[in-house]
Amino acid sequence: MARNGADPQTRILEAARAEFAAYGLAGARIDRIAKNASASKERLYAYYSDKKHLFLEVLELNLREFTSDAVLTDHDVPAFAGALFDHTVQHGDHLRMIDWARLETDGTWLPALEVMLGYRDEQVRRIRLAQAAGRVDASWEPAELMTLVFGIASAWVHEPGVALTNAGGSDSVAIAARRANVIRAVERLVAPSATPAIS
């Protein structure tokens, strides 16, 4: 976490990213951010008006990366879930940041979430297309299905037993098994039901 070749401003943002993801808004320390960025506080406050604003900047950056990384394509919702899962594995910081924001915010003062809502709407629209293409059971309400898929993909991040104790291990074998289960679960979710009963 030392001085890279980058701008002080970029170094600060990067250090803030790690700090906020690890400790949250209340737990983060401005001095630690500056130190890890090999920058001075004077510079930090020259670029960012406020601890809270810096936090929001980091949040928006994370949301932007998150939403541009996992996208529903080819009407393939299980593959989408797999991409979401991969993101939770490789960018655990992003998920932590979102959780911090959810817990530490009134929800009143959030600017950066239009990113999230736009992303959400777009994926919901694509689910609707996948339904039209017969790849997803039409009886699901798209937005609700989207939430379910997200819940499944991030299940191992939020499940208390696993999350609090690192139970089940985190080696690549265990992770691969989890990924397969995510995909299989979503396949079962979206599979169009067998030709409806005759009735």
Add this chain to the structure above:
Amino acid sequence: MARNGADPQTRILEAARAEFAAYGLAGARIDRIAKNASASKERLYAYYSDKKHLFLEVLELNLREFTSDAVLTDHDVPAFAGALFDHTVQHGDHLRMIDWARLETDGTWLPALEVMLGYRDEQVRRIRLAQAAGRVDASWEPAELMTLVFGIASAWVHEPGVALTNAGGSDSVAIAARRANVIRAVERLVAPSATPAIS
């Protein structure tokens, strides 16, 4: 949040419960807890050695209530998911508390989680029984299925779009629809696959 008929110790614990669920360990204020409990700080520190210890006391209490409330019975995993969902709706504080603990803890200094692990093992055991009874597809690894079910039941708590913005509303109609979707999703998950292909 005023003086009930209860002991000061109980009042303090109850106020701490609300405070920690709302603000977390770092964000909680000892003075606010004492005030909302209509107790004095002198009493608070007479009963609880430490802010951190009080936090852990509250966490353990929440975990205990949580784990005794939603239990898998009658080999009925979808109903179990429904009970979990109900718990997330009625006791949102418990989920927040668990999330705070996950985010604000190294995982090294957690005593209260044996409660969680014991609960988890027991539910996993019951899933295994449900599999033996033919009510749950036998190809699922029980612990993994447990995590998936938990992820589905708490999907609306953790999904960024919904959680950060209250999108989709939280009236009883919306909640009932979500509950139905949780149950339907888990039904699809656990449904024993049709008689395997001939091959």
Add this chain to the structure above:
DNA sequence: AAAACCGAACGAACTAGTTCGTTTTATGTG
């Protein structure tokens, strides 16, 4: 009378944000 309790004040440590003098880096000019 003894124990439990309150209220208020206090100390010590910590932290966000500011200020300022000095050093480094970039930029333009002859």
Add this chain to the structure above:
DNA sequence: CACATAAAACGAACTAGTTCGTTCGGTTTT
């Protein structure tokens, strides 16, 4: 290339406010 000048950055000290945890005299309860 040499040099002057301005902007950018550092470092360290400082302010003002907050917060945990303690102490203690007085009051209520048992």
